[in-house]
Amino acid sequence: MIAGLAARIGLDRVRRRGAAGAAAAGRVWAAARLAYWLRWKRRRLLLRAIRKRRQLRAVTDRTAGIAPEAILAFATLRNEVARLPFFLAHYRALGVAHFLIVDNGSDDGTLALLCDQPDVSVWSTQASYKLSRFGMDWLTWLHWRHGHGHWCLTVDADEILVYPHWETRPLSALTGWLDGEGLQSFGALMLDMYPQGPLDAAPYQPGSDPVASLPWFDAGNYMIQRHPVYDNLWIQGGVRARLFFADNPRRAPTLNKVPLVRWNRRFAYVSSTHQILPRRLNRVYDTLGGERMSGVLLHSKFLHMIANKSREELARRQHFENSDLYTPYHEALMQSPDLWCPHSTKYEGWQQLEDIGLMSKGNWV
Amino acid sequence: MLVHTALDRAEQVARHWVAGGCPVVIHVDRKVPRAIHDAFAARFADLPDVCFSPRHACEWGTWGIVAASQAAAEMMLARFPTVRHVYLSSGSCMPLRPVAELRRYLDARPTTDFIESATTADVPWTVGGLSEERFTLRFPFSWKRHRKLFDRYVDLQRKVGFRRRIPPGIVPHMGSQWWCLTRRTLSAILQDPDRKVYDRYFRKVWIPDESYFQTLSRLYAQSIESRSLTLSKFDFQGKPHIFYDDHLQLLRRSDCFVARKIWPQADLLYKTFLGDDAAAMKGTEPNPGKIDRIFAKAVERRTRGRPGLYMQSRFPRDNWENGVTSSPYSVFEGFTELFEDFEPWLARITGARVHGHLFAPHQVEFEGRQSTFNGALSDNALLRDYNGRAFLTNLIWNTRGERQCFQFGPGDSQFISWDIARDANAQISVISGAWAIPLFQSNRNFADLRTEAAMLQKIESEHLSALRSPWAKGRIRIWTLAEFVESPMEALQQVLDEVGIQEQRRLSEVPRMVDLTGFGQFLQNLKNQGMHPYLMGDFPVDPAPDNAQKPARKPYLVR
Numbered sequence: 001m002i003a004g005l006a007a008r009i010g011l012d013r014v015r016r017r018g019a020a021g022a023a024a025a026g027r028v029w030a031a032a033r034l035a036y037w038l039r040w041k042r043r044r045l046l047l048r049a050i051r052k053r054r055q056l057r058a059v060t061d062r063t064a065g066i067a068p069e070a071i072l073a074f075a076t077l078r079n080e081v082a083r084l085p086f087f088l089a090h091y092r093a094l095g096v097a098h099f100l101i102v103d104n105g106s107d108d109g110t111l112a113l114l115c116d117q118p119d120v121s122v123w124s125t126q127a128s129y130k131l132s133r134f135g136m137d138w139l140t141w142l143h144w145r146h147g148h149g150h151w152c153l154t155v156d157a158d159e160i161l162v163y164p165h166w167e168t169r170p171l172s173a174l175t176g177w178l179d180g181e182g183l184q185s186f187g188a189l190m191l192d193m194y195p196q197g198p199l200d201a202a203p204y205q206p207g208s209d210p211v212a213s214l215p216w217f218d219a220g221n222y223m224i225q226r227h228p229v230y231d232n233l234w235i236q237g238g239v240r241a242r243l244f245f246a247d248n249p250r251r252a253p254t255l256n257k258v259p260l261v262r263w264n265r266r267f268a269y270v271s272s273t274h275q276i277l278p279r280r281l282n283r284v285y286d287t288l289g290g291e292r293m294s295g296v297l298l299h300s301k302f303l304h305m306i307a308n309k310s311r312e313e314l315a316r317r318q319h320f321e322n323s324d325l326y327t328p329y330h331e332a333l334m335q336s337p338d339l340w341c342p343h344s345t346k347y348e349g350w351q352q353l354e355d356i357g358l359m360s361k362g363n364w365v
Numbered sequence: 366m367l368v369h370t371a372l373d374r375a376e377q378v379a380r381h382w383v384a385g386g387c388p389v390v391i392h393v394d395r396k397v398p399r400a401i402h403d404a405f406a407a408r409f410a411d412l413p414d415v416c417f418s419p420r421h422a423c424e425w426g427t428w429g430i431v432a433a434s435q436a437a438a439e440m441m442l443a444r445f446p447t448v449r450h451v452y453l454s455s456g457s458c459m460p461l462r463p464v465a466e467l468r469r470y471l472d473a474r475p476t477t478d479f480i481e482s483a484t485t486a487d488v489p490w491t492v493g494g495l496s497e498e499r500f501t502l503r504f505p506f507s508w509k510r511h512r513k514l515f516d517r518y519v520d521l522q523r524k525v526g527f528r529r530r531i532p533p534g535i536v537p538h539m540g541s542q543w544w545c546l547t548r549r550t551l552s553a554i555l556q557d558p559d560r561k562v563y564d565r566y567f568r569k570v571w572i573p574d575e576s577y578f579q580t581l582s583r584l585y586a587q588s589i590e591s592r593s594l595t596l597s598k599f600d601f602q603g604k605p606h607i608f609y610d611d612h613l614q615l616l617r618r619s620d621c622f623v624a625r626k627i628w629p630q631a632d633l634l635y636k637t638f639l640g641d642d643a644a645a646m647k648g649t650e651p652n653p654g655k656i657d658r659i660f661a662k663a664v665e666r667r668t669r670g671r672p673g674l675y676m677q678s679r680f681p682r683d684n685w686e687n688g689v690t691s692s693p694y695s696v697f698e699g700f701t702e703l704f705e706d707f708e709p710w711l712a713r714i715t716g717a718r719v720h721g722h723l724f725a726p727h728q729v730e731f732e733g734r735q736s737t738f739n740g741a742l743s744d745n746a747l748l749r750d751y752n753g754r755a756f757l758t759n760l761i762w763n764t765r766g767e768r769q770c771f772q773f774g775p776g777d778s779q780f781i782s783w784d785i786a787r788d789a790n791a792q793i794s795v796i797s798g799a800w801a802i803p804l805f806q807s808n809r810n811f812a813d814l815r816t817e818a819a820m821l822q823k824i825e826s827e828h829l830s831a832l833r834s835p836w837a838k839g840r841i842r843i844w845t846l847a848e849f850v851e852s853p854m855e856a857l858q859q860v861l862d863e864v865g866i867q868e869q870r871r872l873s874e875v876p877r878m879v880d881l882t883g884f885g886q887f888l889q890n891l892k893n894q895g896m897h898p899y900l901m902g903d904f905p906v907d908p909a910p911d912n913a914q915k916p917a918r919k920p921y922l923v924r
Contacts, residue, residue, distance in 0.1 A: 168611040173628055180604060189677045220740020220763035223752035224675055233680050237755075242743045249751035256677055285678045289687040291670040294678035341737045357674045357762065363600045363667035365612075365659055 034229065042277040045268040048133075049140035056102065056123040056138055060115045063100070063146050070097035071171050073153045074142055076135030078104040080157040081113055082305060085207040087157050088117060094161070095170035096153060100146060102138045104129050129318040136269050147263035151175040154273050155259050155297065160211065161188060162350050163295030164361040171260075177364055179262070185276070186260040187284030188295040189358055191217050192238045193302065193347065194339040200304040201336075210300035211347055218242060219345040219356050222255065230275040232256055232282035239339050244329045251325055257297060258284060293362030296353050302339065310334045367433055368456035369394035369423060371629035372405050375456035379415055381639045385464020387452075388414040388445045392433045395422040416444060426508050430542070430574040431567065438551055449475060452545040457626040458595060461638050467594075467622045471545070478550050478586040481540030481593045482579040495519070499571040500537040501528045508571075532559070532566050535580050542574040543595035543625070546582060553585035554578065596621035596653050598660040601668050606660060610634055615659070621651040673762050673790075675755065689788035690761040694769040695864055696785055696792065699799025701772050703849070704876035708772070714874065715864050717768040723760070724753070724777035739763040746778070753780030761790070768864065775800050775824035786831040791839035794860045797829060798822075798846040798901025802879060805887045811894070819896050826900060845902025853878065 066072065073096040080087070088099065099120040103111050104127075114122045125138065132138055143152060151171070155161060163174060163186075178186060193214035195202060204213045222237035233256050241252035257273045258281060269276050276282060286292045310333040313319050319326070345356070353359050366382075366389055368375040379389045391409075393402050402420070409415040418437040423429040434453055441451055450471045460467065471477075485496045495502075502522045506514040531537065546554075557563065563581060567573040582589065596619060598606040605626050608616060610633040616624055627634055670679045673691025681687070695717070701707045712719040712732075721730030729744040731737075736744050740763030742756070743749075749756045761769060773785075785791040800821045804814050832841050840863060842856075849856050854875065885906040891898050 165609070165611060169609050170630075172630065173607075173609060176628070177607060180607070181602075187677055218741035220759045221742045222676070222759070223755040224677075224680055225752065226680065233677060235677060239741070241748065242737075242741060242745075246743060246745040246748045249748050285680045286667075286670065287680060287682045287685065288668075289670050289681045289685045290668045290679065291666055291674075291676075292678035294676075341741055342735075343737045343739055343741045345741070357671060357676050360670075360676065360678050361663070361666065362678065363606075363663040365606060365663045 038229075038277055038279065041270075042266070042268050045137075045140060045270065045277070046144065046266075049137045049144060049268070052127075052132055052137040053141040053145075055125045055127040055132070056141065057125065059103070059111065059122040059124045060120070061123075062119070062121045063098070066098050066146065066150075069150070071095055071151045071153065071175060072097065072147060073099045073155065074101070074139050074147070075099070075155055075157060076102040076104055076129070076139055077106070077110065077157040078129070079106045079108045079110055079309075081106070081108045081110045082204060082206045082303070083157045083210065083300065084110065084113055086210060087160070088120070089207075090160055091153070091155075092119070093170075094166065095172050100142050102135060102142070104135065134272060134319070136272065140268050143263055143267070143269075144265045148265040150263055151178075151260060152263040153260050154269065158210075158300045158303075159190065159259070159297040160300065161259060161295055161297055162353070162359075163188070164293060164350060164354060164359065164364055166295075166350060175260070175262070178260075184262045185258050185281040185284055186293075186295065188257050188259050188297045189222075189235060190255045190257055190297045190299050191353075191358060192240055192255075192299045193217050194239055194344075195302065196338070196340040196344070198338055199302050199306055199333070199336040202304065204303040204305070210303060211298055214300055214302055215347045216340055216344040217347060219358070222358075223249070227275070227282075230270065230277075230282050231279045232258070232275050233285055240329075242341075243337070243339060244332055248325075258282060259297060260295075291360040291362050293364045294359045296350070296359045298347075304336075307334050307336050366391050366454050366456060366458075367394075367423065367430065367437075368392065369397060371456055372397075372401070374627075374629045374635065376405070376408055377635060377639060378454075378456065378459060379409070380412070381460060382464060383412050383414050385460075386468065387464060388416075388441070388448065390416055390418050390437045390441045390444075392418045392437045393420055394433075395420040395429075414445075416440060424507060424509065426504075426572045428568045428573055431577045434574070434578070435555060439555055442548060442552055442555070449548055450545055451548065451551055452594070452623075453543055454595065454623060455543070455625060457629070458543070458623050459625070459627045459634065459638055460623050461596075461616055461619065462622050470622070474590075476547060476549070476587045477590050478544070478546045478582055478588070479590045479592065479594045480544035480546060480579060480582050480586075482538040482583060482589060482591050483540055484536065484538055495571055496539075497537075498523075499539075499576065500531055502571070503527075503529060503569045504571045505569065529566075529569070532562050534559075534584070535563070536583065537576060538579040538583055539576045540579045540591065541593035541595065541597060543593050543597060543623075544578055544582075545594050546578065547586075550582050550586045554581045557581070557584075594622045594651070596624040596651070596656065597626075598656065600660075601664045606663075608634065613637060615656055619651065619653045619656050620649050621653055673758060675758055675762075688790060689784060690758050690790045691765055692761060692768075693790045693792060694761055694771075695794070695860075696771060696773050697794055697860075698773050699796030699846070699849075700794070702774070702799040702802045702879075703796055703846070703853075704878055707876050710874070710876040711770060714861065715768070715770070717770050717864065718764065720769065720771040722774065722777050723756075723771040724749070724773060724779075724781065726776065726778060729756075730772075750778050750780060753778065754784045757781050757784060770864070775821040775828065779824060779828065782828045782831050786834065786837040786839060786841075789838040789840075791841075792860075792863050793832060793839050793841045795829070795832065795841070795843040796846055796849045797825060797843055798898060799849075800825065801846070801888065801891075801898055801901060802881070802884070805884050806879070811890070815891060815894050815896050818891055818898060822896075822898060822900055829900070845900065847902030847904045850878075850881065 073091050101114055101120060101122050103122055103124045111124060114120050129135055139154060193211055194216050195214050196216060202213055204210060218238045221242060222235055224233050224235050227234045234254060235256040236252040236254060238255060241249060245252035254274045258276050259273050261281060267276060284292060310330040314330045354361055366379060368391055379391060382389050406417050418440045421429045421433040423433055438451055441448060502519060506518055508515045567577045570576060600606055607626050607628050608624060609628050610631050613633060669687055672688030708719050708721060718732050720732045723729055728746055729749055731744055740759060742759060785793060801818060804818055844856055885904045888898050888904055889906045
C-alpha cells in the first residue's frame with residue numbers, strides 16, 4: 001500500500017533517480033502543497049460566496065423555468081441601461097436561455113428594464129462591489145445555486161462574445177462540440193474596441209451594435225506569460241497598455257478570460273473571469289505548438305459614456321484592487337482622449353480576428 | 366441504423382430511406398429508457414418497412430456496437446429477402462444524394478462490397494498508439510470511464526509480454542465502421558460455422574466495430590472496394606467532425622452519398638438534403654477531395670498551429686514553438702557604427718523594412734522613427750522591455766510577408782539575446798567590437814569611455830557566447846571589426862545574398878565607412894589604461910603616415 005501511495009504522488013520515480021532526484025522531490029512536494037493550498041482557497045471562495053448571498057435581494061426570480069440543458073448567462077452590472085438592449089439581443093440570438101443578473105445599485109432605470117424581460121432573473125444589492133470581489137462573490141453564489149450542470153457564460157455588460165462561426169452556429173453548437181471534445185471551459189481574449197477621434201464625439205444609440213461605434217482595435221501588441229500559480233495565460237497589452245500603462249506595464253489590465261464553463265458547484269472564479277479554480281479549467285491553450293479553439297470578447301468600454309463613468313468611478317473607488325494607482329488612468333479618460341493611431345485595425349468580423357491570430361478555430365471546421 | 370440520441374432526426378432520416386424504397390432496421394441503444402424507445406417505435410406504426418432489432422448497450426470502443434450491427438443485419442436479411450445491399454448507418458448520418466441515385470449506383474455494382482479495410486501495418490489512422498495491439502491485447506476496462514485502469518492494464522500486458530492468439534485464418538484489418546455489404550458477404554459472415562470463435566475473439570479486441578466486419582469480409586467478399594460510402598471525417602483524437610449548416614455548399618459539392626455526423630439542430634442541412642426537391646447531383650462518383658483538404662488543414666492547425674504565433678490558445682513551451690518567429694528577418698550588429706548611412710542604404714538595396722535599434726534603451730527605433738508600428742506596437746521602451754520576446758515575435762508576426770531588418774548591439778536591452786540566437790528565422794550578422802567606434806568618435810572623458818567600453822565588451826561577449834552556443838539555430842555570421850574592415854565588400858555581399866535581394870547584380874552602391882584614422886591608437890590607449898578590448902580583433906596601431914596614404918575610403922565597385 002505504501003508503494004502504491006508512493007507511486008501515486010510520484011515518489012517512486014524520484015527514488016529511482018537517486019541523488020539527482022532530490023530537486024525533483026522538492027518540486028513534487030511544492031506542487032502538492034500548492035494543490036492543497038488552492039483546494040482550500042477554492043473552498044474559502046465558495047464559503048465566502050455562500051455567506052454573501054444575504055446581500056442579494058431577489059427582485060424577479062424566474063429561475064424555476066430553467067430547462068435542464070439550458071445555457072445560462074451571468075452578469076453583475078450597474079447603470080447599463082444603454083448597453084443592455086444590444087447585450088440581451090446578442091446573447092439571445094446566440095441561444096442563451098436565461099440571464100441571471102445582479103444589479104449593483106443602478107439608478108438609471110436598469111433594474112426596471114431588466115424586470116420587464118421574460119428571460120431574466122434579477123437580484124439587487126447596494127453592498128460594496130469591491131468588497132464582493134468585484135461582484136464575483138454574488139455571481140459565485142448564483143453559479144452555485146443555479147449553474148450546476150449547465151454551460152454558464154459569465155460576462156460583463158460591455159462584453160460581446162464572438163467565436164469562430166458564431167453567426168451560423170449558436171452557443172449550443174459550440175457547447176455540444178466542447179462536450180464532445182471532453183472540454184469543460186472555453187477561453188476568450190478581451191479585445192478593447194475604440195473609435196477614431198475623441199471618445200465622446202459620436203454618442204451611442206441604445207440597441208445598436210456597439211462595435212459599429214467602436215470599430216477599431218489593436219491587432220498585435222499583446223504580451224503573454226504563464227501564471228505560475230493558476231496556470232492560466234496572463235495576457236496584457238492592447239490599447240490600454242499602449243496609452244495608459246506604458247510606464248508601468250505590470251499594472252496594465254488583464255485581458256485573458258474564461259467566460260464559458262460547464263459549471264459544477266465546486267468551481268469558483270478567482271479574479272473576475274480571468275482565473276478559475278480548479279486550475280485545469282484555466283488550461284484553455286495548447287503548449288505543444290498546436291492551437292485550441294478560442295473566442296474574443298469585444299469590449300465596448302469606450303463608448304461615449306466613459307467620461308462620466310470614470311468621473312463616478314474616481315468618487316466611488318470600487319473598481320480596482322489598488323484604486324490610487326489607477327487614478328491617472330481615470331483622469332485621462334475623463335478628458336475623452338483619442339485612442340486611435342495610424343496602425344489601429346478596423347474590425348471586419350471573426351474571420352479577420354482568426355486570421356490575425358487573436359482567436360483560433362482550432363479544429364472546429 | 367444505429368441510434369442513441371436525437372431520435373427526431375433519426376425518424377426523419379429513416380422515413381427518408383423508406384420513401385426511397387429501402388427497408389430500415391433500427392437499433393436503439395439499450396441506454397435509452399424503455400419508455401422513450403417504445404414511444405419512438407410507435408411512431409413508425411404506419412411504416413411496415415421499419416422494424417426494430419433487439420437492443421444492446423453500445424459503448425464506444427466496445428463489442429456492443431458490433432453485436433447491435435449483427436442483430437440488425439440478421440433481422441434485415443431475414444425479414445426482407447429482396448434486399449441485396451445492406452448499408453450500416455447511424456442516426457446522425459444523412460443521405461446527401463437522392464436514395465434512388467444510391468440504388469442505381471449499387472445496382473450497377475451488384476457484387477461489390479464497400480468497406481474500408483486495411484491491414485494495421487499499412488495505415489497511420491490509429492490515434493492513441495494502439496494499432497496492432499488492438500488485436501493482441503485484452504481490453505476489459507472501459508476507455509471512457511476507467512481511463513487509468515485501461516492504460517495501466519495495457520502497460521502491464523506490454524511489460525509481461527502478453528499476446529493474444531489471433532484465430533487461425535484471419536488477418537486483422539481495420540477501417541471505417543460504416544460499410545455497405547452485399548447479402549452474400551454479410552450472410553456468409555453471420556452464418557460462418559466459426560462465428561462463435563471469431564465473436565469470442567473480437568469481444569476483447571479494442572474498438573471491434575472498426576475491425577470485425579472489416580476483417581471477416583476479407584474472407585468472403587468477391588470484390589471489395591476498400592472505401593466507405595459514408596463521408597466521415599475524424600479529428601486528431603479520433604473523434605468525428607460534425608457538419609453544420611454552414612457546410613451546406615461543401616457537402617453539396619462532395620457528391621458523397623451519405624455524410625456523418627450531422628449536428629441535430631442543423632435545420633438547413635436536413636431541410637435541404639431530406640427535402641423533396643433534393644436536387645440530384647450530377648450522378649458522378651463521390652469526390653470528397655475538397656472536404657478532405659479542409660479537414661486535414663484543420664487537424665494541422667490544431668496540432669501544429671501557426672508558427673510564430675503566440676496567442677490565448679497557442680502558447681508553446683520553450684522549444685515546442687515549431688519556429689520561434691513566423692518568418693525570416695535580419696539582425697545587424699555593428700553595421701550602423703561602421704557605416705555612416707547604413708540604414709537608408711540597406712532599405713534601398715533590399716527593399717526590406719529597415720529599423721534602427723529596436724531595442725535601444727530609451728525608445729524603440731522603428732523605421733522612420735514612427736511612434737507606433739504594425740499591429741499598434743508602441744515605441745515605448747518600458748512596454749517593450751516588459752516582455753521583450755513578445756515584442757519581437759509580435760513584430761515579426763504583424764509584418765508577415767515583409768522582411769524586417771533591425772540593428773542590435775551591446776548598448777541595447779539584451780532580453781532577446783537568447784531568443785534570436787535560437788531562432789532559425791534569424792539571420793544575424795555581427796561585426797564584433799564595432800561598438801568602440803562611437804566611443805572613439807565621441808568627445809568624452811577617457812575615464813568614462815574606459816568604463817563604458819569595459820561594460821559594452823562584457824555584454825557583447827555574453828551575447829556572442831549565446832550566438833556560438835550549441836543551441837543557436839539562427840544563420841549567424843560573426844566578423845571581428847578588423848576582419849570586416851579588411852574586406853568589407855565581400856562581407857557585405859555575403860550578408861545581402863542571404864537577405865535575398867532579387868537582383869543578381871553585384872553591389873553597385875556601397876555605404877560609406879566612417880573614418881577610422883587613429884582608431885588603432887584609441888584601442889591602444891584603452892589597453893594602456895588596463896582595459897583590453899579584444900572583440901574587435903587585431904587592429905593595427907596605425908602608424909599615422911601609413912594611414913595618410915589612403916585618406917577617405919571611396920566607394921568602389923567589386924567585380
